Amino acid sequence: MNSNQDNTCIRLLADPVQIQNCKKHLIEAEKSFTNLAQVLNLAGNEVRLKILYLLDREAELCPCDLSDILGMTIPAVSQHLRKLKDANLIQFRKEGQTIFYGLKANHTDIIKPLFHHIQQKELVI
Secondary structure (H helix, E strand, C coil): CCHHHHCCCCCCCCCHHHHHHHHHHHHHCHHHHHHHHHHHHHHCCHHHHHHHHHHHHHCCECHHHHHHHHCCCHHHHHHHHHHHHHCCCEEEEEECCEEEEEECHHHHHHHHHHHCCCCCCCCCC
């Protein structure tokens, strides 16, 4: 068996046009897949997901607020905020000595549907 056959479907009724169209769509959407995977990877961390959720609900929070809410040290919160900022998911503004963080609008369409599944009180059966 040559290496070309390893990547070929053995079904008798394989639709080569459909296969090529699907490959083409994946290639055309490569940047979108990369961006979505990056967002989901970062949101896959429970602390960062909570930070994104809180920023969605409150519009802006400072690291001290997040530290108090999450029961974490400010340096630990800051590390998560840095990762989210580096990924271009959040923005910040300074007001005096205080830095406030908020969600960037360009990823809210990806992030918001995740929060639809979060309920304030979960029923335990």
